[in-house]
Amino acid sequence: MNVLVAGGAGYIGSHTAKRLLESGHTPVIYDNASRGHKIVAGILNVPAVWADLKDRSVLLSALRDYRIDCVMHFAAYTAVGESVEQPLMYYRNNVATTISVLQAMAEAGVRRFVFSSTCATYGDPDQVPITENEKQAPVSPYGRSKLMVEQILKDQAVADPQFKFAALRYFNASGCASDGSLGEDHDPETHxxxxxxxxxxxxxxxxxxxxxxxxxxxxxxxxDYIHVDDLADAHIAAMGKLDDLGQIFCNLGTxxxxxxxxxxxxxxxxxxxxxxxxxxxxxxxxxxxLYADPSRARELLGWQAQxxxxxxxxxxxxxxxxxxxxxxxxxx
Ligand SMILES: NC(=O)c1ccc[n+]([C@@H]2O[C@H](COP(=O)([O-])OP(=O)(O)OC[C@H]3O[C@@H](n4cnc5c(N)ncnc54)[C@H](O)[C@@H]3O)[C@@H](O)[C@H]2O)c1
The missing domain is CATH 3.90.25.10 (UDP-galactose 4-epimerase, domain 1)
Structure with a gap:
């Protein structure tokens, strides 16, 4: 499939672009490089669009020009502490930007979406391991921004039954590409x-x-520390199940x-x-x-951490x- 990797210059997006390539798909990076690294497009030798996702006309052209079949949406601000200090910036970039992406997708007729959600949507869970049935009560604007998007996705799927999505709730992404080509480089680093x-x-x-x-x-x-290559593989597995399952909510942990x-x-x-x-x-x-019960991902996606x-x-x-x-x- 032709996959727009939104946030593909960042840590998890770049590793997923690499795994997409290796599994025969065609990734296109779309990133404003605010927190990512343009160099990864060169390392992977994949096309890249350097623009903000809120730039509707650029995004629409990218969706059409590259005949995109699926959007994987990694782009977001991700620091819990910063989200407490600057909630509006977080809601704008994590929620409003995602709405822009969904609107552009609807206009371009792209109806497959894989979303980077997080275990932070559970807040302080009542029990571990955490299943997907745990109550979602995030304790930070960051976690709430992700939960809001999950709700928006459900609503959009009601309005447009052809819209298929996966909300993948990652635990702690970690590690680097096994061949040493890609790494983790956040500034400031909090992991x-x-x-x-x-x-x-x-x-x-x-x-x-x-x-x-x-x-x-x-x-x-x-x-629960989950290797970034395992996360990448779960995205590819989820993309492959979208047409059958329609909506997927899965924890991704070990x-x-x-x-x-x-x-x-x-x-x-x-x-x-x-x-x-x-x-x-x-x-x-x-x-x-915090650690995941990963059984649903195993059952639905046929995926488990290596x-x-x-x-x-x-x-x-x-x-x-x-x-x-x-x-x-x-x-x-
Ligand atoms: N790292 C983790 O442990 C973890 C855990 C749970 C969920 N997640 C989620 O996974 C996703 C990726 O995380 P990461 O660690 O790779 O983050 P990252 O900061 O390394 O990558 C995010 C990328 O998105 C880009 N971006 C941000 N806003 C943009 C915009 N408006 N337009 C275009 N590009 C934009 C940034 O430039 C960056 O390259 C995030 O959505 C994050 O919330 C991460």
Missing amino acids: LIPVVLQAALGKRAGITVFGTDYPTPDGTNVR GNGFSVKQVIAAAEKVTGKTIPVTYGPRRAGDAIT HTDPQSIIASAWNWFSRHPDGYARKG
């Missing part, structure tokens, strides 16, 4: 694994662990939870370096334990970070 690896590289003094008195085996938060301390220990093993750690108080808004232990995920990330200590900007 645990890259932050730990930057500390291992001496690019930051160390890391702060927020809270050591949580009711978990070692007192630190527990999360089903395993690992604590912050376990991740740091695994990173020390992989890198052979000691990571300087400072222990601080709990951070407001951090859920204690990387299930933090060490192999961190090894793939270290392969990229150790060669790109300054991210895409400069190779080491």
